[in-house]
Amino acid sequence: MSQVKKVGIIGFGTVGSGVYETLLSKKEKVEKIIGSQFSIPVILVKDKQKQRDISGETAVTDSFEEFESLAELDAVVEASPDATTAYPFVRRLLQKGITVITANKELVAKHGEELLNLAGIYNCRLFFEAAVAGGIPVLTSVRHTLKTNDLERIEGVVNGTSNFILTKMREEGTAFQTALEEAQEHGYAEAVPDKDVDGWDAYYKTTILSQWIYGKAPVWLTEKPAGIRGTDVRDLLLADQLGGRVKHLASLEKNGDTITASVGPQFVLNDHPLYGVEGVNNGIHVKGSIVGSLLFQGAGAGKFPTASAVIEDLINYWSHTSEKAPLFEDHDEAPQLSGVNQENEETKIKPEYSGVWLVTGKQLALQLEGQRAVEKLSAIKRLEGREAVLVKGKKHDVTAAMSALNDTVRFYPVCGELQSILQLNAVTERSVS
Numbered sequence: 001m002s003q004v005k006k007v008g009i010i011g012f013g014t015v016g017s018g019v020y021e022t023l024l025s026k027k028e029k030v031e032k033i034i035g036s037q038f039s040i041p042v043i044l045v046k047d048k049q050k051q052r053d054i055s056g057e058t059a060v061t062d063s064f065e066e067f068e069s070l071a072e073l074d075a076v077v078e079a080s081p082d083a084t085t086a087y088p089f090v091r092r093l094l095q096k097g098i099t100v101i102t103a104n105k106e107l108v109a110k111h112g113e114e115l116l117n118l119a120g121i122y123n124c125r126l127f128f129e130a131a132v133a134g135g136i137p138v139l140t141s142v143r144h145t146l147k148t149n150d151l152e153r154i155e156g157v158v159n160g161t162s163n164f165i166l167t168k169m170r171e172e173g174t175a176f177q178t179a180l181e182e183a184q185e186h187g188y189a190e191a192v193p194d195k196d197v198d199g200w201d202a203y204y205k206t207t208i209l210s211q212w213i214y215g216k217a218p219v220w221l222t223e224k225p226a227g228i229r230g231t232d233v234r235d236l237l238l239a240d241q242l243g244g245r246v247k248h249l250a251s252l253e254k255n256g257d258t259i260t261a262s263v264g265p266q267f268v269l270n271d272h273p274l275y276g277v278e279g280v281n282n283g284i285h286v287k288g289s290i291v292g293s294l295l296f297q298g299a300g301a302g303k304f305p306t307a308s309a310v311i312e313d314l315i316n317y318w319s320h321t322s323e324k325a326p327l328f329e330d331h332d333e334a335p336q337l338s339g340v341n342q343e344n345e346e347t348k349i350k351p352e353y354s355g356v357w358l359v360t361g362k363q364l365a366l367q368l369e370g371q372r373a374v375e376k377l378s379a380i381k382r383l384e385g386r387e388a389v390l391v392k393g394k395k396h397d398v399t400a401a402m403s404a405l406n407d408t409v410r411f412y413p414v415c416g417e418l419q420s421i422l423q424l425n426a427v428t429e430r431s432v433s
């Protein structure tokens, strides 16, 4: 066996500790795959006084200078909470030619372009499979095995915390805050959980997916992502009555050279592949021009699923079985990953597209009366003072029609085929008549 390879870890929370424990429990197997021994000489944390289960062979420090000088590292696993923390560390490591494997989606979405460039210049690599959809190897799968397929549309449940909360609320009647606290206890939520429930985590992942698949950041259909905060449990139950589920989705669509994106709660019909993606699971649904419909499904968050994605990146790097960095082979310029929070006109585009919507609120029948621009597609369902109906029309017309009397109204775009909605509607109408 050749020289001992050394990997450092930044962050020892849910992900960092999962990587550490798994590397130790799978040491023999990993060393066999990479054809070399490895060690973990150092871990960087914020508070080195915390009690942790770390072997005496590994130093624990709260100083980045000490972290980088203690050993000659071959690679670093980066699992700190946000871009602000990680950026200076990762930048510095790449400039020293040290390969970084990160789970930090905010870092990659905001600074990926620059960091990938640096990795190219300093002859090292930046990996980030764990940054999108936790344990699901979706980035690697798409890149390795869907090269010839055109992907016109991608829809995904990409935030495990939101999916977990919505599932608990619908199935068990758990209150939003209680379900969020449970997600935090499991280690699913971000250190600042607002990023999960207000849609930012999904926004970062969608930006990365767009870059990864289409080679550029998307044009956002709304200025900000929408999250699940304030979701009324009655909406989830009414959605069930109408043959679908409310899920927090990310969508990417290719129209010519433009990639549009949105993030927010949608009504997913019961024959759509994402309907059954429940709990902490994530699901990425793609339609390949050759292969057809594909669903990548699995744990989207949590200690060991995320550690799995990180470690597979590390092992692929060490055993030279990974592909080249995204787009470096085909493009003269570095990839554009930084489409987050940019103040350009493009991000403010709000096309008036016609679609199908689940609308919830009160007095919906009254508001629909005499509306020509809005077509009613289902019976109105009622539950404990709240109502729901499926309608078709332009977003502007639907919004104008429904919100006149109603400050609690919510609009969920429908995810699924119009044909399915019409069939569903026929059944619904029969069942109420």
Ligand SMILES: NC(=O)C1=CN([C@@H]2O[C@H](COP(=O)(O)OP(=O)(O)OC[C@H]3O[C@@H](n4cnc5c(N)ncnc54)[C@H](OP(=O)(O)O)[C@@H]3O)[C@@H](O)[C@H]2O)C=CC1
Binding pocket: 010, 011, 012, 013, 014, 015, 016, 044, 045, 046, 047, 048, 050, 078, 079, 080, 081, 082, 085, 103, 104, 105, 106, 130, 131, 134, 187, 188, 189, 190, 191, 300, 301, 302, 303, 306
């Ligand atoms: N949790 C999950 O399921 C997933 C998380 N991710 C991403 O992985 C990353 C880590 O998430 P997670 O493990 O859940 O986060 P945690 O909050 O559990 O852990 C964060 C770790 O970072 C350390 N840290 C904080 N600030 C600093 C600093 N200034 N210098 C050094 N270390 C610091 C903390 O140290 P200390 O222990 O001393 O407080 C802690 O060990 C995030 O970017 C997240 O988005 C990606 C996929 C799934």
Ligand SMILES: N[C@@H](CC=O)C(=O)O
Binding pocket: 131, 133, 134, 158, 159, 160, 161, 162, 188, 189, 190, 196, 201, 300, 301, 302
């Ligand atoms: N907080 C994130 C963790 C994984 O990326 C989530 O809930 O999906």
